[in-house]
Amino acid sequence: MTDSKIRIKDIAERAGVSVGTVDRVLHKRPNVSPNAKEKVEKALEEMNYQPNMYASALAYNKTYTFHVIIPQHEQIAYWEEIEEGVKNAQEARRDxxxxxxxxxxxxxxxxxxxxxxxxxxxxxxxGVVIVPADLESTRVFTDQLHAQNIPFVMLDSYMPDLKPLSFFGQDSFASGYFAARMLMLIAAKEKQIVLMKFTKNGYVASKQQDNREVGFRHYMHDHFPDTKIIEFEVPLDGSRSLYNKQMEDLFQAHPDIHHCITLGSKAHIMGDFLLRTNRRDVQIMGYDMVGKNADCLRRGSISFLIAQHAFLQGYSCIDTLFQAIVLKKEVNPINYMPIELLSKENVDFYRRTQL
Incomplete structure (x- = not known):
């Protein structure tokens, strides 16, 4: 007998209990004696009963609200794609x-x-999806979520001590290590390279980028210890004229620089500068399939981009809450996104909304 044909009445007859008792056991409701529960569970096991969770959830007709807490952004493609993925997942589960x-x-x-x-x-x-702030501020929030039995998924930065239901994002250390390795395939003979860091109030844009830098420096220390890393800090909210002045000063002070890297999504700021000033002997490497990044990649001022699958991250966070809360299924606690390398030869084949 397949589970699609198993009726509650069939289970009740086999267990020797009432239909109401079976219903309470299946839906984990109270007021069931241990003896009756044991009989029902034994019958379910013998009959290989697998409940149709989708049908049950639809029949329950409950509404669910998930909150997604992310940083403010001004048309930064990574976060826009996260939001697009969230909205897509909501639409996919509209029933x-x-x-x-x-x-x-x-x-x-x-x-x-x-x-x-x-x-x-x-x-x-x-349920909640959260891009963490600093550890202590985030802990205050997540402790309250735990106290109220509200499941939460972490996005972008992983803080395992806070015990999220699940995490979606790249393995930041591995990503930075990989970025360094790819950069040095083309910069192995260089005596110095530039690490461009976008900061606000002296801090880089995210914990994720901090962790990437750890991986990046770990690779450089192990494999290219004699290559000098020149840190180049620029303000996250700087103007184009300020960026131009800073980059002019950078290359005037270091005329032998040929390769740069940024561990965020704004490689195009330097890439555009290199194109406008006709510096064909300099390239930068960065992250994310931002439109401006892709254009610089095609035109040769960006050497490589690492894709993050931001749309998939946003979609998957909502779908994971759906699986865990609505369908009562177990979910994977750690979900690392692929680390993919884009060049001008394959950038046009990358599908940012691929599921």
Missing amino acids: FHITAEIHHYERFNVNSFKKTTESCLQAKPD
């Missing part, structure tokens, strides 16, 4: 009455993060 609300906080602003997370807690969502 289950899923709503995904996106809330933003100002990165590096503890009060903004606190205000956003407090508002989230007051709304009592069924």
Whole structure:
């Protein structure tokens, strides 16, 4: 007998209990004696019963609200693709009455993060997707989520001590290590390279980029210890004229530089400068299939890009909450995204929305 033909009545007859008792066991409701529960579970095992979780969830007709808490951004492709993935996942599960609300906080602003997370807690969502701030601020929030039995998925930066339901993002250390290795395939004979870092108030844009730098420097230390790494810090919210002045000064001070790298998505800022100033002997490597990055890659000022599959990350976070909360399924606790290398030869074949 296949589980599609197994009726509650059949289970009740085999277990020697009422239909109501079987229903309470299947839906994990109270007021079932240990003896009756044991009989029902034995019958289910003998009959190889596998419940149709989709049908059960649809029949339950409950609404679910998931909150997605991410940094504010101004048309940064990585975050835009995250949001697009979230909205796509919501649409894919519309029959289950899923709503995904996106809330933003100002990165590096503890009060903004606190205000956003407090508002989230007051709304009592069924699940949360969170891009962490600093560890302690995030811990205050996640401790309250645990206390209220609200599952949460971490995106972009992994903090295992906070015990999320799941995590989606690249293995940042491995990604930085890989980036260094790819860069040095073409820069192996260089005596110095530039590490361009976008900062705000003295901090890089994310913990993820910090971890990438650890991986990057680990590779360089092990394999190219004599290659000098010149740190080049530029403000995250700088103007084009400021960037131009800083880069002019950089190359005037270091005329023998031929290769640069940034561990974020703004390689195009230098790439565009190199094209406008006709510096054909310099290239930069970076992250993300941003439109401007792709253009510089095709025109030769960017050597490589590492793709992050941001759309897939956003989609998967919502789908994981759906699987765990609505369908009551176990989910993978750690989900590392692929580390893919894009060059001008394959960039046009990369599908950023591929599932």
